[in-house]
Amino acid sequence: MSAGALTQGRASVPRSLRLSSHPLLSFALRRLAGMVAVLFAVSVLTFLVFQVIPDGDPALRLAGHLATPSEIRDIRRQWGFNRPVYIQYLRTMEQIFTAKVVSYTQQVNVLAQVGEDLPPTISLTVGASVLWLIFGVALGLLGALLSRGGAAARLFDRLLGALAITGISMPTFLLGDLLLYYLAYRLSLFPLGGYVPLSSSPGGWFTHMLLPWATLAIVLSGFYARLLRSSILETLSEPYVRTAEAKGLPRARVLIHHVLRNSLLPVVSLWGLDFAAVLGGGALLTETVFNLHGVGQYAAESISRLDIPPILVITMLTAFFVVLFSALTDIMYAALDPRVRLR
């Protein structure tokens, strides 16, 4: 990443500007600034949303049902709820970044709790994302091939399309419920939800994770299949593909080397973003249905208790992952596709 090589011809440019004239570096810097801005805005928005709750006084919640007014007053002073909103915000943010933030209702350290909830979420994310990528790519490729075949093949392609639409239209909690009922309860093939750490029992971990993985994979691979199929069909109509075929290259080679490589770009970048969203606790519903005790479920429970600190931490975590991975996928996109410029 030598910035000098690129700016050699422009000796008059001040040294400080030279550094940022490297496209990747300046992109990274701008994205970093953007990331900080987004995290700031997301945290302020979240804080404000919960500040306007009419009955959301956290002091009342902390004090419990039998508290006297003076106790509530004490709590309010002790936790700083009587201070102006921006002071409360700054205090909370300071606590978050010094890892001292404590939830209002359970009074446990939020970051410690999130750390405890991360393993199930990571397990869910990694397994499910691999599955939905594999299924999505396989189905998308199959669909694209079939759509160029005979009448029977095209019929089968339409069937796949219908399947994909069904997956897309399926709420994860409904699918999760049905899988739990029929496969886990009626047929006793799987445990009824919950999470077993990988370290304590690899087999137990696997059987507990299989249904949540399948749920996310079924819902999401429909997207990937549709995206890849249309992407492949579009690439196939490009002149360079015709050139490759005219040169007499085998069809399979053209498909894998010339077409698939290009068509996979949007799929891979979507995959990165989905990965980030699920990793940041975005799969609230799946985690809740399968009782995985992950970050998403923690978020859902905290929201129903109107517990601001965990919600703040998790929304910032999700936003952080999404922004980070969107920058990473953009960089990767530019590396793979020379037509795309980083802006």
Place this chain on the structure above:
Amino acid sequence: MGSLPPRSRRDRRAPLGALRRRPAALLASLVLAAVVICCLLAPLYAKYIAHTGPDANHITETVKIGGRTVDVVSPTGVPIGPTWQGRFLLGADENGRDVAVRLLYGGRNSLQIAATATLVTMLAATIVALLSGWVRGALDALLSRLMELLWSYPVLLLGVALGVTLAVGGINLGVITLRSGSLLLPSLIIGVVYVPYVARPLRAQVIQLAGREFVDAARQQGLSGARILLSEILPNLSSSIIAFLPLIFANSILLEAGLSFLGAGVQPPAPSWGTMIAEGTRLMPAGIHLVLIPGLMLLATVISANVLSDSLRDMLDPRSPTIRLRPRAGGLNWIESSSVELVEREGA
């Protein structure tokens, strides 16, 4: 649709004729129409066939099935399954309420919320797109940053956070006061959440149209900016807007169900498909019909809307630059992870 400028032979066909050539789209429209009509007829069904209301409890009552008398809810709390007769056609829930009646009334709520949310989204997104694509400058920067903020905020977390907060105490915006149980609350929340997904591609299209010759010509004629926006640019956005409608509608239904499932949408005892599934989930495994029945209804509706959206996209503008799928984070079609954006085709 009739006001669209004719672009090709395909477009000049009557919309109904085009629909007939696409059996999937026709079927989807019929299913949607049937769902809407059934839900609209809910009061008639409740009064003349089920003889009960959506919130009426029959927990201590019995019902006759083939000469046998059966408890609506068994002493152990297990509600009756589908009876396939007038009363409790699709069974009862844990409070002894008629599931079929609640399904229809719940459908009214789900559909009404989704339709209102779709209108809110489209209206707000169109206004944002027109303003920021036409005026540009500082206003564009401000609106675009706002859209990006909404965009990077996790959809479900944002919806749930807003939903729970507002569901607790309602909202008071000076002039407008919404009660906490109001259906407008989830509609507004869902509507706002989806604005950036529509506003961004529309804005790109406005920018593109603003550089076209016919807009220049209108400017030369001395037309005002507002006039150009309304009479030159807006009509050219109409096919994109129409193609977005069923897509946003489908996703609004899904998001409503997700919010209600987490307790942040429609507030009990009011039914909606999402709250019904949530209630059924709590009663699992005794109440699988409580999950299955609203679930299938919801699925049929969302699939139909998605199929319709696909067909409309092809039908209205098969080669349009705006109707291209491009990935983007934050969850349009799905609720939990991420999605695909309709956006301007890149230079190629």
